[in-house]
Amino acid sequence: MDKELRAEIVREVRRAMADAFELYQERWVDGRELCKEIGCFSTDWLRRYGYTLPREQIIVNENDTTHKTGWCYPLHRIQRMMREGNLKNIII
DSSP: OOHHHHHHHHHHHHHHHHHHHHHHHOOEEOHHHHHHHSTTOOHHHHHHHGGGSOOBOOEEEETTEEEEOOOBEEHHHHHHHHHTTTTSSOOO
């Protein structure tokens, strides 16, 4: 096995493991918890730029009333994005 093939196999295994980790063990946290886990985020930063991060909000429409949860963020996915440098230069 040559070095290129070995390196490609290692990359694929790492990617598959990361995907599985994010899929099955993802931890969804609110903004306060995200700020505790990742120190460079502040609640003010999330208020201004949180929409640039992956996040989800549950909206329930019941008759004429709409109920919304707060935003929740996938912690492991955001940590991976930081590790890979995907959050170094956010353009708005």
